[in-house]
Amino acid sequence: xxxxxxxxxxxxxxxxxxxxxxxxxxxxxxxxxxxxxxxxxxxxxxxxxxxxxxxxxxxxxxxxxxxxxxxxxxxxxxxxxxxxxxxxxxxxxxxxxxxxxxxxxxxxxxxxxxx
Amino acid sequence: xxxxxxxxxxxxxxxxxxxxxxxxxxxxxxxxxxxxxxxxxxxxxxxxxxxxxxxxxxxxxxxxxxxxxxxxxxxxxxxxxxxxxxxxxxxxxxxxxxxxxxxxxxxxxxxx
Numbered sequence: 001x002x003x004x005x006x007x008x009x010x011x012x013x014x015x016x017x018x019x020x021x022x023x024x025x026x027x028x029x030x031x032x033x034x035x036x037x038x039x040x041x042x043x044x045x046x047x048x049x050x051x052x053x054x055x056x057x058x059x060x061x062x063x064x065x066x067x068x069x070x071x072x073x074x075x076x077x078x079x080x081x082x083x084x085x086x087x088x089x090x091x092x093x094x095x096x097x098x099x100x101x102x103x104x105x106x107x108x109x110x111x112x113x114x115x
Numbered sequence: 116x117x118x119x120x121x122x123x124x125x126x127x128x129x130x131x132x133x134x135x136x137x138x139x140x141x142x143x144x145x146x147x148x149x150x151x152x153x154x155x156x157x158x159x160x161x162x163x164x165x166x167x168x169x170x171x172x173x174x175x176x177x178x179x180x181x182x183x184x185x186x187x188x189x190x191x192x193x194x195x196x197x198x199x200x201x202x203x204x205x206x207x208x209x210x211x212x213x214x215x216x217x218x219x220x221x222x223x224x225x226x227x
Contacts, residue, residue, distance in 0.1 A: 001161070006158075031213050033213070033214070033215075041219070042204065042217040042218060042219045042220055043159075043204070043206075043215070043217045044217075045214050045215065048214070058214075090156070090158075092158055092159070094215075096213060101147075101164065101166065102146050102147045102164070102166070102208065102213060103147075103149065103161060103164045104149065104161070104206075104213060104215060105161055106151070106158045106159040106160075106161075107158050108157060108158040109156075109157065109158040111156060
């Protein structure tokens with residue numbers, strides 16, 4: 001299984017600011033995803049982070065709000081832009097793919113509170 | 116669009132009792148089914164992965180079954196312990212993809 005490190009683990013931010021979350025994996029992975037878990041809710045996929053190209057966003061999520069970078073096969077960032085209290089959530093990085101028989105692994109998450 | 120439902124939403128049992136958690140999904144064209152555990156405010160820990168061609172998977176006290184044709188999976192946890200208290204999530208990706216659709220989870224409390 002992959003070891004996934006996310007930073008920051010938690011943060012408290014002011015409305016209107018932006019925060020970048022980092023995801024570092026201890027091995028090269030094909031697939032990398034970003035999920036959001038709003039308070040009391042289950043997980044929702046934000047986007048697939050594609051190495052060397054633009055991320056693929058799910059319905060309801062846009063690049064201007066959630067820009068994603070993936071410069072190589074072990075690292076990705078998710079930025080939450082122009083934050084509002086509705087963005088208060090746990091953001092999770094997930095990796096996996098065919099090399100793991102389709103099993104996905106998750107980081108510890110980044111808990112974001114927007115005041 | 117895949118819909119994943121988990122019943123019950125919450126469960127409280129005395130220590131030592133066996134746990135039965137249910138997961139149903141609407142589209143049987145799945146790649147696999149994965150069960151996760153989530154502790155409060157934490158990330159997800161993968162418990163079991165069942166490939167679409169498999170009927171069940173076991174790991175220690177955990178056993179998960181899959182009936183793809185009826186769109187159901189069941190997670191059994193034998194001889195529950197207080198340390199099993201957590202939220203359990205099931206998730207399925209569509210065939211030939213890895214994007215997971217999650218259920219809302221079952222929150223388990225095991226009383227000492």
